[in-house]
Amino acid sequence: MEDAKAALLERFRAYLEEEPGAREGSDAGIDDKHETDAPDLFTLLAELAALKNEVKLESRQVKTALEQFRDLFDSLRQANEHLSAELSRRQQDARDIALNAERDILLELVELRDRLRDGRGQAAAYRPNWLAHASGAAEFITGMTQGLSMNLRRLDETLDRREVRPIQVVGQPFDPRIMRAIEVGRDPALPIGTVLAELRIGYRRGESLLRLADVIVNKFEDHPQ
Known part of the structure; x- marks a missing residue:
């Protein structure tokens, strides 16, 4: 420990004994180095x-x-x-x-x-x-x-x-979507357009039409009294 203190004192004494110009030159060299390194x-x-x-x-x-x-x-x-x-x-x-x-x-x-x-x-x-x-x-x-x-x-x-089933048409009003009028008949007891008879059976398949029904439709003329 004593040796370390002695060494530090010796270095500090040597620094003090240096010429001022030498120290300034040394410090300037350090500053120049930092200035050169910095962009x-x-x-x-x-x-x-x-x-x-x-x-x-x-x-x-x-x-x-x-x-x-x-x-x-x-x-x-x-x-x-x-x-x-x-x-x-x-x-x-x-x-x-x-x-x-x-x-x-x-x-x-x-x-x-x-x-x-x-x-x-x-x-x-x-x-x-x-x-x-x-x-x-x-x-x-x-x-x-x-x-x-x-x-x-x-x-x-x-x-x-x-699911193919016949269409019930006799006695029903004529419906051109599912029926085809082949003949006309006359029955004053029934409304005009009523299906009187079925000539060929019509069929549905589920909700879709498979074949039209051929029918005879009521059509008569009222004669005035």
């Missing part, structure tokens, strides 16, 4: 201006990149919307094709039902004579009538499972 104001402002321009340039590049990404995202969104619309349209077209195909089949079935009904009606109206009984034709007609009735019942069950 001047012009250089500092120039560097700040360069940094500002660089930041502006980078900001402009970032903005351009964002706009490009925005355009890309818009293009992707439009392409996705177009694809979704096209997919929906194709799905709807497929459903329409399936419905139209099924509609054609159902129309064929109701036409077949008309023929079965007419055939059963003719068979049921047949009145065999003694010769038909003797030859066995009467039994054949009876069996055929029963077979037609069974087939007609099965066909009605098939149509009912497909």
Whole structure:
């Protein structure tokens, strides 16, 4: 400890014994060194201006990149919307094709039902004579009538499972949306436009019209007394 104090005192004594000019020169050298190391104001402002321009340039590049990404995202969104619309349209077209195909089949079935009904009606109206009984034709007609009735019942069950049901029109006001007037009749007891009879059964499938009903519509002229 004493040695350290002695060394410090010796250095301080040596400093005091130095020439003043030497100390000033030494201090000036230190100041000049600090002044040389520190940038001047012009250089500092120039560097700040360069940094500002660089930041502006980078900001402009970032903005351009964002706009490009925005355009890309818009293009992707439009392409996705177009694809979704096209997919929906194709799905709807497929459903329409399936419905139209099924509609054609159902129309064929109701036409077949008309023929079965007419055939059963003719068979049921047949009145065999003694010769038909003797030859066995009467039994054949009876069996055929029963077979037609069974087939007609099965066909009605098939149509009912497909929600195909007949339209009730007799006694109703004429409705051109579901009916087609084939003939006119005259019944003063009923209002004008009332359906008097049905020539061909109309059908609905669910809430949609499958086939128009052909009807006879009441139409008469009032004669003044």
